[in-house]
Structure formats: structure tokens, C-alpha cells
Amino acid sequence: xxxxxxxxxxxxxxxxxxxxxxxxxxxxxxxxxxxxxxxxxxxxxxxxxxxxxxxxxxxxxxxxxxxxxxxxxxxxxxxxxxxxxxxxxxxxxxxxxxxxxxxxxxxxxxxxxxxxxxxxxxxxxxxxxxxxxxxxxxxxxxxxxxxxxxxxxxxxxxxxxxxxxxxxxxxxxxxxxxxxxxxxxxxxxxxxxxxxxxxxxxxxxxxxxxxxxxxxxxxxxxxxxxxxxxxxxxxxxxxxxxxxxxxxxxxxxxxxxxxxxxxxxxxxxxxxxxxxxxxxxxxxxxxxxxxxxxxxxxxxxxxxxxxxxxxxxxxxxxxxxxxxxxxxxxxxxxxxxxxxxxxxxxxxxxxxxxxxxxxxxxxxxxxxxxxxxxxxxxxxxxxxxxxxxxxxxxxxxxxxxxxxxxxxxxxxxxxxxxxxxxxxxxxxxxxxxxxxxxxxxxxxxxxxxxxxxxxxxxxxxxxxxxxxxxxxxxxxxxxxxxxxxxxxxxxxxxxxxxxxxxxxxxxxxxxxxxxxxxxxxxxxxxxxxxxxxxxxxxxxxxxxxxxxxxxxxxxxxxxxxxxxxxxxxxxxxxxxxxxxxxxxxxxxxxxxx
Amino acid sequence: xxxxxxxxxxxxxxxxxxxxxxxxxxxxxxxxxxxxxxxxxxxxxxxxxxxxxxxxxxxxxxxxxxxxxxxxxxxxxxxxxxxxxxxxxxxxxxxxxxxxxxxxxxxxxxxxxxxxxxxxxxxxxxxxxxxxxxxxxxxxxxxxxxxxxxxxxxxxxxxxxxxxxxxxxxxxxxxxxxxxxxxxxxxxxxxxxxxxxxxxxxxxxxxxxxxxxxxxxxxxxxxxxxxxxxxxxx
Numbered sequence: 001x002x003x004x005x006x007x008x009x010x011x012x013x014x015x016x017x018x019x020x021x022x023x024x025x026x027x028x029x030x031x032x033x034x035x036x037x038x039x040x041x042x043x044x045x046x047x048x049x050x051x052x053x054x055x056x057x058x059x060x061x062x063x064x065x066x067x068x069x070x071x072x073x074x075x076x077x078x079x080x081x082x083x084x085x086x087x088x089x090x091x092x093x094x095x096x097x098x099x100x101x102x103x104x105x106x107x108x109x110x111x112x113x114x115x116x117x118x119x120x121x122x123x124x125x126x127x128x129x130x131x132x133x134x135x136x137x138x139x140x141x142x143x144x145x146x147x148x149x150x151x152x153x154x155x156x157x158x159x160x161x162x163x164x165x166x167x168x169x170x171x172x173x174x175x176x177x178x179x180x181x182x183x184x185x186x187x188x189x190x191x192x193x194x195x196x197x198x199x200x201x202x203x204x205x206x207x208x209x210x211x212x213x214x215x216x217x218x219x220x221x222x223x224x225x226x227x228x229x230x231x232x233x234x235x236x237x238x239x240x241x242x243x244x245x246x247x248x249x250x251x252x253x254x255x256x257x258x259x260x261x262x263x264x265x266x267x268x269x270x271x272x273x274x275x276x277x278x279x280x281x282x283x284x285x286x287x288x289x290x291x292x293x294x295x296x297x298x299x300x301x302x303x304x305x306x307x308x309x310x311x312x313x314x315x316x317x318x319x320x321x322x323x324x325x326x327x328x329x330x331x332x333x334x335x336x337x338x339x340x341x342x343x344x345x346x347x348x349x350x351x352x353x354x355x356x357x358x359x360x361x362x363x364x365x366x367x368x369x370x371x372x373x374x375x376x377x378x379x380x381x382x383x384x385x386x387x388x389x390x391x392x393x394x395x396x397x398x399x400x401x402x403x404x405x406x407x408x409x410x411x412x413x414x415x416x417x418x419x420x421x422x423x424x425x426x427x428x429x430x431x432x433x434x435x436x437x438x439x440x441x442x443x444x445x446x447x448x449x450x451x452x453x454x455x456x457x458x459x460x461x462x463x464x465x466x467x468x469x470x471x472x473x474x475x476x477x478x479x480x481x482x483x484x485x486x487x488x489x490x491x492x493x494x495x496x497x498x499x500x501x502x503x504x505x506x507x508x509x510x511x512x513x514x515x516x517x518x519x520x521x522x523x524x525x526x527x528x529x530x531x532x533x534x535x536x537x538x539x540x541x542x543x544x545x546x547x548x549x550x551x552x553x554x555x556x557x558x559x560x561x562x563x564x565x566x567x568x569x570x571x572x573x574x575x576x577x578x579x580x581x582x583x584x585x586x587x588x589x590x591x592x593x
Numbered sequence: 594x595x596x597x598x599x600x601x602x603x604x605x606x607x608x609x610x611x612x613x614x615x616x617x618x619x620x621x622x623x624x625x626x627x628x629x630x631x632x633x634x635x636x637x638x639x640x641x642x643x644x645x646x647x648x649x650x651x652x653x654x655x656x657x658x659x660x661x662x663x664x665x666x667x668x669x670x671x672x673x674x675x676x677x678x679x680x681x682x683x684x685x686x687x688x689x690x691x692x693x694x695x696x697x698x699x700x701x702x703x704x705x706x707x708x709x710x711x712x713x714x715x716x717x718x719x720x721x722x723x724x725x726x727x728x729x730x731x732x733x734x735x736x737x738x739x740x741x742x743x744x745x746x747x748x749x750x751x752x753x754x755x756x757x758x759x760x761x762x763x764x765x766x767x768x769x770x771x772x773x774x775x776x777x778x779x780x781x782x783x784x785x786x787x788x789x790x791x792x793x794x795x796x797x798x799x800x801x802x803x804x805x806x807x808x809x810x811x812x813x814x815x816x817x818x819x820x821x822x823x824x825x826x827x
Contacts, residue, residue: 033684034633040683082804084797085790092785096778179804234804382649391656394667558679566639566652573656 005352125151132350147317371435
């Protein structure tokens with residue numbers, strides 16, 4: 001049975017193909033279109049999935065869409081009308097989109113794919129999230145928790161998932177509905193802090209570490225506790241009027257205007273922040289504390305009511321690695337699982353797995369490297385390097401001409417050569433095999449550098465990624481290094497997929513300072529044994545004594561993670577990356593005098 | 594057509610592109626998207642092209658177009674003191690994988706049209722900072738036209754001419770379609786607003802009531818009532 005899962009029209013469009021219960025291919029559309037968080041129809045991801053499985057679109061048995069558009073339309077319409085007569089602009093813009101396009105999703109899919117509309121089904125958004133977590137967890141039964149901005153109406157769901165007659169069952173115990181949304185609450189404050197919602201929530205989390213949670217009580221007036229549940233105080237935040245600027249007059253009177261500027265906090269050097277900046281950092285810290293409290297309570301409730309000791313967690317809220325670590329510490333919890341891409345980008349996989357599993361086919365796959373495969377660069381020697389100087393990113397133009405040298409090495413030499421480059425303080429772009437599906441680079445589309453050199457972290461932030469200095473980097477390490485660096489470690493996927501913020505041992509902080517946040521935690525990736533990145537770390541360990549490097553996603557600010565070797569070469573040419581490794585091909589940049 | 598284009602540019606410059614304002618912001622966002630889209634299409638061509646020399650040339654053009662998009666981003670930031678938010682429109686398929694040369698034909702026409710339009714805007718005396726950036730870009734675009742000609746030179750002339758004609762016709766049709774969509778958009782917008790102000794009030798209470806009981810608690814009378822996820826019907 002061949003099931004194509006799709007998600008689009010909101011953010012992070014994606015496609016996934018499940019054949020007889022196994023994920024054959026899955027990718028976010030942004031990796032092909034180079035439009036970050038691309039929400040358009042995932043045409044190229046679909047083509048990629050079909051090509052990977054070597055099948056034609058006619059061979060697809062079912063196309064599963066990740067949400068129910070007519071239910072969602074009901075919510076959007078109700079929200080637009082609820083603020084009548086003050087929401088004319090929102091009504092006009094949302095209705096023209098919905099009536100012109102989004103409401104006819106089934107027909108659109110069928111017509112774009114050229115298939116029978118009967119093959120297209122739509123699913124409940126939170127069921128898809130629960131399925132995406134449970135079906136790849138390998139658990140026999142589990143409590144589930146879904147926290148996101150909003151699906152059709154649901155914003156938070158808790159329930160129990162289990163197998164019955166070889167088919168999965170999802171029992172919803174409690175749901176919160178729009179506008180009472182933890183995700184929207186977090187996103188609203190993300191906007192208030194001067195960042196972009198549905199894109200920069202990670203910046204709120206990073207900024208929180210620089211503040212003190214002294215406004216918790218004040219912010220609790222915005223998110224009102226109601227037992228284990230919560231309600232959003234619409235006197236402060238009104239999403240009916242605008243999802244992008246939901247602040248009411250009461251909100252701005254209480255908290256001030258949204259931040260408009262650049263934070264001077266830095267994870268890598270001592271910098272004084274202004275009083276104003278400190279205020280916003282304190283707000284971030286308070287919001288983070290409230291979010292953590294809420295999800296911990298929800299997780300506890302899910303465990304208690306489902307009478308389970310296992311928990312699977314999905315939705316955009318599950319990308320908050322600081323809160324995830326707090327959930328992991330719940331004493332009642334025995335096994336905890338979060339899929340590699342718990343947000344909407346992963347829901348194409350969830351939708352396809354759900355339909356397949358309902359037909360009795362599910363292999364419980366946990367492969368995260370389901371994306372496009374990289375091919376070597378054949379034209380390096382033909383590039384007129386002297387011409388490339390003018391395309392360097394603004395502010396990086398060098399007077400010296402550039403030259404590239406390229407060589408292809410054996411496996412063994414490759415690891416030695418790259419480990420040596422890292423050890424010598426070079427910043428390496430590392431592109432191997434298939435791309436990861438999620439938002440994090442897990443060693444196949446990564447930028448790697450020494451973990452004990454803060455100057456390199458600064459270089460990467462300023463001259464390679466163009467990223468705010470208060471955002472920390474993460475570490476990739478082998479098991480030996482994990483034992484030495486982390487306060488605790490495990491071999492489960494949570495540690496393999498960078499889903500937790502783990503405290504670093506005091507004595508090791510200087511050794512790995514460029515991958516440690518101001519709160520002395522890191523978001524570790526413990527490399528899977530015998531993977532390419534693990535082999536590289538083994539070689540690096542021989543030179544440095546510690547098998548640990550900084551690992552950050554291979555992209556520039558505002559762009560998605562690179563997919564192909566050509567895109568990696570673009571970033572290499574434009575920025576201060578020193579070495580680019582594509583498969584076994586090593587390209588080195590040289591500045592001649 | 595040239596006359597109409599020039600007239601449009603003159604009017605736009607007089608009323609919108611002379612000094613910073615929302616129309617100028619909108620234009621810069623569109624220009625940025627066009628250059629970025631152009632870079633992306635060339636990147637697709639580069640991936641499909643087999644000849645290493647051509648690949649290297651294309652790579653340079655990809656970077657150049659990307660740089661142009663960045664120039665508009667910087668200009669936007671300079672004029673409006675905030676970050677340009679890119680348009681994220683769906684990418685179109687301009688060529689089949691086996692016919693990369695059709696992309697070069699498309700680029701030939703696209704670059705020519707962009708260069709002409711930018712030259713008209715410069716002539717019409719637009720916002721000085723915009724003028725400075727456009728001047729730089731026009732020079733590059735002219736180089737791209739020559740490069741596209743070289744890439745197309747190896748193909749039979751009648752095939753290239755036919756393709757160029759086809760693309761011109763397609764672009765012409767698209768510009769009319771765009772205008773049509775714009776007009777229907779205005780009509781649709783008016784209808785929606787008419788509905789909103791005419792009878793929207795009658796539904797606003799019902800809509801508000803939906804948000805009052807906005808918590809679905811599936812627990813009833815102390816007994817756990819489970820809500821089964823919907824069955825899938827094939």
C-alpha cells in the first residue's frame with residue numbers, strides 16, 4: 001500500500017511517502033524551493049518522493065492531508081466574525097484566501113496530481129500529530145501530548161494511544177481549543193520580543209537564559225490557569241483581530257510596546273545590555289517558565305489519566321528543548337519519545353503513517369535521514385575563482401583573490417583530513433548522504449568547528465550564518481565525550497536528535513565553551529555509532545582528546561538548510577567557511593597574498 | 594508595448610517611486626523576489642546541466658542574481674529601517690529536466706525585460722538610493738543577456754527563435770492574466786466587505802458564543818469519556 005502524506009497552506013509544507021508501512025522518502029518543501037518555512041503546495045517534495053520510490057503518481061493508493069480544511073475554515077470564519085465590525089481587513093484577507101484556494105484542498109490536490117479525488121482524504125490535525133509521535137515511537141501503548149499553535153480548533157490535546165488488533169487507536173481525553181493556545185501565547189510573546197512568529201520561537205527560548213523570571217505573576221494574567229488547563233485572557237491578546245499583532249491596549253499598557261532593535265546579549269563574549277534589553281530578556285524568561293509549568297502539568301495529567309508510564313509528545317511546542325528536558329525529569333515517566341520533526345513539517349509523515357497503520361501496515365520506522373541525497377560537485381576546477389570575490393556577503397569582501405582547491409579522498413583519509421582541519425581551527429561545511437527531515441542538522445548537512453574556541457563561534461555567527469549572538473550553538477559528541485561533558489546522558493533518540501537542553505559539567509565548560517549557553521546547558525547530539533559523523537569524531541578525539549565538535553545547521557539566516565551540494569557551494573563561496581566537504585570531496589578556500 | 598511600459602514606469606515613478614512610501618516598499622519586495630527567483634531557476638539549471646564549463650558559468654550567475662536580491666534587501670533596510678520580508682510565492686517550472694536550454698531562453702528574455710524596465714526607472718528619476726542600486730544591477734543584467742546568447746548559440750537558430758517567441762507570448766498572456774486577477778481581486782474584495790458589513794453582524798454573536806465555551810472537556814459525570822479519533826473511510 002502506497003500512501004502519500006501532505007502538509008501545506010500554513011507553514012512548513014512537506015510530503016512523505018509510506019510504502020507498506022515504511023517511510024521511503026520525506027522532505028520539507030523548503031529544502032527544494034529554498035523558501036524558508038515554505039507554505040506552498042509541496043510539488044517538488046512530491047516529485048522527489050515518487051522518484052525515490054520509483055513509482056508513478058497513479059500508483060498512489062491514498063493521499064492523506066494533515067488537517068481538515070472545512071473544520072479549520074469554520075474556526076477562521078468564526079474568528080474573523082467574532083470581532084465584527086473591527087476585523088474587516090482580517091475578514092477580507094482570510095476569506096479571499098480560504099474561498100479562493102484553501103477550502104478546496106481535496107480538489108486542488110487531485111487536480112495538481114492528476115488523480116481521482118476519491119483517493120484524497122483529510123485527517124484531524126491533532127490525531128496526525130499524535131500518530132506521528134506514537135507510530136514512530138515503537139511503544140505498545142502510551143500517553144500522548146500535543147501542543148501547538150492551533151489545528152482546526154484544537155490547540156492542546158492529551159490522550160492515550162495503543163494498539164488493538166494490530167491497528168492504532170487514539171483516545172482523546174481532553175482538548176483545549178482556540179484561542180486558548182499555549183503555542184499562540186508563546187508566539188505572541190515572540191512577536192513582542194521583536195522576533196517573527198512561527199519562525200523565531202527558538203530565539204525567545206535562547207533569550208530567556210539571559211533574563212530572570214521576575215514577571216511570572218504579571219504574565220500569568222495573560223495566561224490564566226484553570227486547574228491543569230489554561231485560558232488566554234482575551235483582554236490582553238486578541239488573535240481574532242490579527243495573528244501577527246495580537247496585542248490589545250491593555251497589553252501595551254501593562255507590558256509596553258514590542259521590542260524594536262537588536263539585542264546586544266552574546267553567548268560567546270561579555271557584553272553589557274541596556275536596561276530596556278534586560279526587561280525584554282526578563283519577559284522572555286518569565287514566558288519560558290510559564291510555558292514549562294503548563295507543559296509539565298499537561299504531561300503529568302496525560303500520564304495520570306491514561307494510566308501509562310510512557311509519553312509521546314508532538315506539535316510545535318515539542319521543539320522547546322528546555323521544556324522537554326523538564327518533562328523528561330517527571331518521576332512518573334519511564335519512556336519518553338519526541339519525533340525528530342514534531343512540528344507541522346513532520347505531519348506529512350504522521351498522516352501517511354496513520355493511514356497506513358490503520359490498514360495494518362506500520363514498521364515503526366525512526367529514520368530521520370529521508371531527504372534528498374547529495375551528489376559530488378563536478379565543476380570546481382572550471383570556476384573562475386577571481387570572479388567570485390564580488391559575490392561575497394556584504395562586509396566580507398577581501399582584497400586578496402580567492403582560490404579553491406578540490407580533492408577526493410578515501411574514507412579513512414577523509415576523516416583524518418577533516419578532523420585535522422577542525423583541530424586547526426577551520427570551520428567546515430559537512431554535507432553527506434541523505435538530508436535530515438527536521439529543523440536540526442544531525443550530521444548530514446552541518447557546519448562543524450572546534451568546541452573550545454569562542455572566537456570561531458563568533459566567526460560563524462557573524463561571517464557565515466548571520467545569526468544573533470545571543471543564540472547558542474549545539475554540540476555533537478561521541479558516547480565517550482558525552483560521559484565526560486554532560487551531567488547525564490542516555491542512548492535514546494532524544495539525545496541523538498538534539499531535543500533536550502542538558503547541563504554541562506562545571507569542569508568541562510571551558511573545553512566546550514562555544515557550544516554551551518549562558519545557562520550552562522547544551523543541546524547535545526550524541527552521534528549514532530558507526531555513522532559518518534561518529535567516525536569523524538573518533539578521529540578528532542585522537543587529536544584533541546575529546547570527541548566533540550560544535551554542530552550547527554548548514555544555512556544562512558533567512559534560508560533553509562542546504563539540500564544539494566550546489567547550495568552548499570553557494571554558501572561556501574559567499575561566506576567565511578574555510579572547508580567544504582561533499583561526500584568524499586574536500587574543497588578548501590585559500591586567500592592568496 | 595514599449596510606450597505603455599514607459600508610461601507605466603513614468604507614472605509609477607511620479608506617484609510612488611520618488612520618495613519612501615508603502616508603494617516603494619512593495620516594489621522593492623517584488624524586485625527582491627524576482628531576483629531571488631531568478632537565482633533559484635538558474636540553480637535548477639545548474640543542477641541539470643551536464644557541461645562543466647556551462648555549470649561554472651551558471652554558478653557565477655546564480656551568485657550574481659542572489660547578490661541582486663540581497664542588494665534590494667539592504668536597500669529596503671536602509672530606506673525603511675526594517676528587514677524586508679520576502680514574498681514566498683510558489684516556484685514555477687520553467688523547463689523540463691531534459692531541456693535546460695529552454696531555461697536559457699527564458700533567462701534571455703527575463704534579463705532583457707528587467708534591464709529595460711530598470712533603465713526606464715533610472716531615466717524617470719526614481720528615489721536616489723534606488724537609482725544607485727538599479728544602475729549596478731542593469732550593468733550585470735546586460736552581461737547576463739550576452740551570456741545567455743552564448744549559451745543559446747550552439748542550438749539551431751529556428752528552434753531558439755521559436756522558443757523565444759513562445760516565451761514572449763506566454764509572458765504577454767501572463768501580464769494580461771495578472772491584470773485580470775487583479776481586477777477580479779478588487780471585485781471579490783468589495784463583495785466580501787459588502788457581506789461583512791451587510792450581514793456579518795448577524796453572525797458575530799454566534800461566532801462569539803463559539804469562543805465562550807472554547808474548552809472541550811471530554812470528561813463527564815466523573816467517568817472518562819473517550820473521544821475516538823475519526824475513522825478513515827476509503
